[in-house]
Amino acid sequence: MRNFGIGIILILLLTLFVHVETTTAASGQTYEVGVNILHVREAADGDADIIGLLQQGDKLTAFQEKYGWVQTYYAGEPAWVAKHYLIPTGSTTTSSQKSMSSATASITVTESSVNIRSGPGLDYRVVAGTSQGETFNAIDHSGEWIQISLSNGQTGWIASWLTDSIQSPKEQKNRTNTAAQSSSIGSLSGYTIVLDAGHGGRDPGAIGLRGLYEKDLVYDTTSTIAQTLRNYGATVIETRTGDYYLSLDERASISNTHYTDAFISVHYNSFPVVSVQGINTFYSSDAGYALAKDIHSSLTSTVPLNNRGMGKENYKVLRNTIAPAILLELGFITNAYDLSIIQTADYQNQVADAIAKGLIQYFR
Template structure:
């Protein structure tokens, strides 16, 4: 009996100790993991509500030091950061060692993006299709150089092309006139525009820098409408048509989100503020618990934005057959943080059957693109 009593006391003591141990998982201290998501937030605390302090991309390696509540602790930019563990793949020591040797051997052949937001294309020219996007500070193994373009190796094993003048390895060809990365920010250049920006000409958008901001993306689907329609998907398809229409009118267009990626509101504003932006337009679709609510409206933040909102919204409601909900002043963060005249457009309700049946059509999205283009032409002229 004494033995059983002693055994019970020992078990009870061990259980008590286990209760005192914090919820720390099995992540091995100093173990290396690989990011499996296209874009991964690094947060200041192990919580989805914590401040985002940085971003990681698919294929990036992180060193993990502890785990709490499904989050792993690492370091980002010299400070403690937390990452959701389910976005990570553990690497074996051999794999990590081989990768480190490979990276050390090829570090002199890496290329680093220096512009804020850059297209990755399928070939060495702006005539090739966009297959992805990358951002300032991202580094890739350099495979080859063709004129003013670098071919790089991407995290998923494929290859893509980046304009050399948007990286730390510029070329000295006559075609690029040795354009430096600084020119990209100061003159509002993108990889589809390596010439000096001219002054405006009447009847077109030549000479104007327009930022199109497709709302939401990645792990932020936005509103979810009837039939499980995601706002982010409708916004993406609409934005693609808007961008093409604006470029056809001569505008230089910068897009804050290429593909299905999460971009914070601060990053969206930062992208716009990094260029000599003439107008910032954030595109969204609306939702409401009452199914009968429908229509389009445009938001602005300050009086300096009002004229842009008035011109674009007037053009929209004269061109589409949806209820006009008017122009509304709101202190939205993405608008107040953007230096250029800026508006946010709600292009219909995905929770209203009639609106949804219309806004899902390519005809409607093309009319939206026409309306924005004509509204901007009216605004600037």
């Protein structure tokens, strides 16, 4: 209890400090990440915990700056990044924004009750509300989200699928589309897929050989799958976009707030007996079974790991998801053979491709 008292005093001091800082800092400045991978930290300190990653070209808004660090929001929480890896973009048109602002300066809300958020994702806090028929000026976009200017002079973010704007996601797709993938086996255009990277943050998931965490491996795999499905034209929503904790209910509810066509939770397995190996696909409903069947057969005919079969399991994340839902166990990280395969880029790409083909088969 003594610690609790000290904590309160620290929080009070911190609040005072932060308040003083914000009055002098350049709040609202926007930046673009200028390095391949940028660590997002809990505090303005190179030793502070890493709570996520940003990639080159990602955009962020500064809420305050101090000692060479910029405070922004990441997954709805205040977070800090080192300023010298950032390129200021200002509020005027930059090269990456040109096509958007010249083509569609304004967007119209098409749904009845829509949240405007502080950043480009469902994890950001709600800063305002709007409703059907209202129009806004679009300033920028990030993924499927559009940054708009609000009447109070501030800016906010709105999901493009709740507006008449189809430009931002389209533009993104065109950029990443590779000609080879579109025609021969079909497309996922018009379908919304929710990808759920299991575990995260304080929940490492299974711990594999050499101390590898399941949460890290599934995050990499899910990112590869997301990119591939987008290349096939799908709208992809990732339940977590960094290393942070999400409850199973939150994962299901992210899916349930969209018109989701398929929900795929990605995991790696572990077992005390190191010889156990292979991949499983789980489902909990009839709709899930149909999806599991197509994806599991596509996976097992593509990847070199042992086929452990499909199974019905009453997993909470599957049960609480309205869309057809499956959970993939993509190999045992406690088995040396599986792990040696899992860690190759080839395997990641094979899995991603097999899932895309399984989905196309399923929607057919």
